[in-house]
Amino acid sequence: MIFLLIAAIEWLIISGIFALIASIKAHSPEFIESCEWFTYGRVQAIAHTAFIYGWACNAAFAIGIWLMLKLSGAKGCCVWITAVAGKFWNLGVFIGVVGILIGDMTTIEWLPIPGYAVPLLLVSSLAMCFWTFMTYFNREKDLSYISQWYILGAFLWFPLAIFGAQYMLFTDPVSGVVQSIGGWWYAASVYGLWLAPIALAAAYYFVPQVIGVKIFSYKSAKVAFWLWCFLVVFAGMRHLVGGPVPAWVQTSGVVASVMLLFPATLVCINLFFTSYGDGDIDKAIASPTVRFIFFGLFAFMMVTLLSAVAAIPEYSANIHFTYFEDGITQLALQGFIGLILFGSIYYIMPKLLDREWPCICLIKAHFWTTISGLFLVCATMFFAGWEQGYNSNQTAMSFGDITSGIVMPLRFYTGGVFLILLGQLAFAFNFYKILLGSCEGSKASDGPTIFPTAKSEYQ
């Protein structure tokens, strides 16, 4: 687990650096222009790949494994399987990133890595899936927690998604636009059937755990789970609205995107009432875990709402193909998935190492730079995207004038990306400090990490 988290954080920093380079190149085309490896298209793809497959997937594996062990009451038989799988996973991601650097990339936005890297990812995700189900069926506790539903689903669907991508894109390639449909099927599967379930599993566990309550409604959590997983992949088809694909595919994307509002709202209401029930809300506010997760859930609701709006054809005609979509993607990945993963790691690291986080100031720095950076990134992308979309649909401005007109928002976007990178560096520095046991950090408390001013009230 520690290896997975170390790898996750290293990929996080790499993705942050490449995202910064890409954001600068977006408004300054002469930046690193002579080096083919750093051409915009490849840098952008590497930033995306390193974030999803490097940071998010490694962290999701680690958190999923920890949660499954905790909830199963299992001692952790054959955990070495996950360690070996983790090493193969990171080898695959490394080969994929190098493949993009040298130009062996694809046109699939969520799988730009070359085909020769994908089998490694498939084998490791299958091994993780095998271990997860083995641990679940050997559990010592009879109860099934809602988080376990999400984790079992996620660890099963992820290798299936990778297998589907491997088969239809590389082994027996589908023809023409079916490739694009398959590409968005895969993207929606990775987001909606892997990363989102792990993030929601973490939210369903850590929020009640920190506050000291039970989930408000187990039944509505189950309803939301099944609705979400059946709808989310079809919702991915909203990216093809207006495109050269069958009309029913586009319509399924619109309908599913709007219907996703129902399970998303159920999840948020459930956790809202869980938090504001008999629990200790002051303790929740003082916990960095819950702070990050609350903001992550807010981002989750916003992403689902904006995606539903963006799917509707009247709005898609303006928003589609603009930076507005980038804003939604950043809110989903950095906001929803990223913040919840951070919150989870803040909880589990002291438990794994029996050591508290050494620098509370770095946690606060991480939190505020990430939130403010994310706000700046999304605000600039939504503004720039709206301007782009509106002007693109008139003929008064040439495309050159349209992009010149959004240079200032793109510069502010770079500022937001830089803030996020600062937050990531603060997190990484604190992580290595707790890992190496420096600063004479105190022994881990029985509960979650709490900010010191609040701690004094509890002692």
Add this chain to the structure above:
Amino acid sequence: MRNPAFTAFSLLLVFAVSWSTLVVYNQMTVGQLEAVTEQPLEAGDSSIGHSLHPGLPAGFAEQGRKVYVSMGCVSCHTQQVRVGGFGGDAKRGWGRVSVPRDYIYEEWVPLGNRRVGPDLRNVGERITDVNEMHKHIYKPDSAVAGSLMPNYPFLYEVREIEGQESANALIFGISKHAPALGYEIVPTDRADQLVAYLMSLKLNYSLPEVPLQYLVNDK
């Protein structure tokens, strides 16, 4: 989880429903499209003597498609013209609407998801001058003032003129991007392939499902 077998079946069903409908069914229908004549043939007529569309990719342009993919051009350009009334594609004169049959011969379909730059599906009809296309790739600012498109100088060679200027050297006129006196900018093979590919992007043929005379801004 009262019934593990039922739960496992349901989890697999989630995957199966989307996979079978979105991927398998579409591959069985849209994925079986073939090149056809511009006008539907009468019953019993042979297609021999008629040109089929879309055409098979030509060697040099096909190599250029690989350069297009390897440079990640899809991150800023789409290749899909939307129907009239849906966005500004028709108003900007980007050509007839794209249909699934247009993409049947593409190894990596560059539909794209972002338009930082214009749609390129019909760019060969809009930019017909090879020198302009090369300038646009070498230093986009030299072709479109203020362009934010990335520069691709590594696809070109700056070299000293030996004797006469090369026939394929880029012509700049008076421009800050022009090479120093006594030097010329010559495209590498990859630049020539990329330009050949872009010049081949033309929606200049009809299909039974979308005749060329179908003017998208009629809607």
